[in-house]
Amino acid sequence: MTVHAPGLDVRASSPARPLAGKVALVTGGARGIGAAISRRLAADGATIAAGYRRDRERALELAAELEAGGSVCSVHQGHVGSAYDCERVIAEALDRHGRLDILVNNAGITVDKPVLRMGSDDWNEVLSVNLSGTFYLSKPALEHMIDRGSGRIVNISSIIGQIGNIGQANYAAAKSGLFGLTMTIAREAAHALGKAGRLDDGGPGLTVNAVAPGFIATEMLAAVPERVLDRIKQQIPFKRLGRPEDVARVVAFLCDDASSYVTGQVWAVNGGMEM
Ligand SMILES: NC(=O)c1ccc[n+]([C@@H]2O[C@H](COP(=O)([O-])OP(=O)(O)OC[C@H]3O[C@@H](n4cnc5c(N)ncnc54)[C@H](OP(=O)(O)O)[C@@H]3O)[C@@H](O)[C@H]2O)c1
Incomplete structure (x- = not known):
């Protein structure tokens, strides 16, 4: 059993656990x-509320892994393309943990087809998950963060939103749309804090940023044929795919209280593929 000195806030941040x-x-x-x-x-050092849609087993595995490492983790099922589910998931996380400091809008899908063969269902599905989902979740999260006077929202976009890609009109449109959504929520968040007189209270502030990964080795790329991946790697100055951890470290940087003067930006993590 660990005994803590009276009055010591064991949850307080430190350079090792910001x-x-x-x-x-x-x-x-x-x-x-x-x-x-x-x-x-x-x-x-953060408590994690991990969202998932279909893969409950994987979510429970992750929670068990994090808990075994001494962290707190809850899992929340929901379809981010449903406004109802998004509001419920935010309410669940608040109910379970009492606060929400960080929202990372990461869930995403692809349904790739050339425009001439892309049906309206293919278009709507990708827009609803990759763009509307971020709006549905950010709205109740922002309300809570404005009330508290601080927070972080990080939207995971994509290099495809910056440069487009054959067969990905729906995905590119959604990921580009995240740039405008990010900048607008960033401005509205700053405006709301200003109205509440909390812009320069020395706190962590309320920032909203986007991260635009390049090609990252995950199951999302499993459908891409090896020869196409080889061609893609040749377009990357580092000649390799990125790792999920490469993206995670930029997200962690943005979530740090000390990153309070960084908002409304797009952070590229792409091995130099777009510059
Ligand atoms: N991999 C890349 O090269 C790359 C590059 C740039 C940007 N990105 C973006 O990075 C994010 C993560 O990509 P990834 O490569 O890690 O993808 P991934 O391995 O396919 O994982 C996608 C995740 O999103 C969840 N998800 C999918 N649809 C959902 C929905 N309707 N509601 C709630 N959750 C849903 C999945 O949950 P379940 O497993 O429960 O279904 C899964 O956890 C996405 O936004 C993607 O667009 C990826």
Whole structure:
């Protein structure tokens, strides 16, 4: 049993655990890039609420892994394309942990087809998960964060939103859309804090940023044929795919209280593929 000195806040942050005492909801947080983000934020001291849609087993495995490492982790089922589910998941996380400091909108899908063969269902499905989901989740999270006067929202976009890609009109449109959504929520968050007289209270502030990964080795790329991946690698100055951890470290940086003067930006993690 660990005995702590009276009055010592064991959840207080320290350079080794800068996110101690914070609660982070990571959508799609049990797989691929999302799992790396959950692990990284947990290692930095945050309590994790990991969202998932279909893969409950993977979510429970991640929770068990994090708990075994001494972190707190809850799992929350929900379809981010449903406004109802998003509001419920935010309410669940708040109910369970009492606060929400960090929202990472990471859940995403692809349904790739050339425009001439892309049906309206293919278009709507990708837009609803990759773009509307971020709006549905950010709205109740933002309300809570504005009330508390601080918070972090990090939206996982993509290099495809910056440069486009054959067969990915729906995905590129959704990921580009995240840039405008990110900048707008960043401005509205700052405006709301200003109205409440909390812009320069020395706190962590309320920031909203996007991260735009390049090609990262996860199951999302499993459908891409090896020869296509080889061609892609040749376009990357580092000649390799990125790792989920490469993205997670930028997310962790943005979530740090000390990153309070960084908002409305797009952070590329792409091995130099777009510059
Ligand atoms: N991999 C890349 O090269 C790359 C590059 C740039 C950007 N990104 C972006 O990074 C994010 C993560 O990608 P990844 O490669 O880690 O993908 P992934 O391995 O396919 O994982 C996707 C995650 O999203 C969740 N998810 C999918 N649809 C959902 C929905 N409707 N509601 C709730 N959760 C849902 C999945 O949950 P379940 O397992 O429970 O279904 C899973 O955890 C995505 O936004 C993606 O667009 C990826």
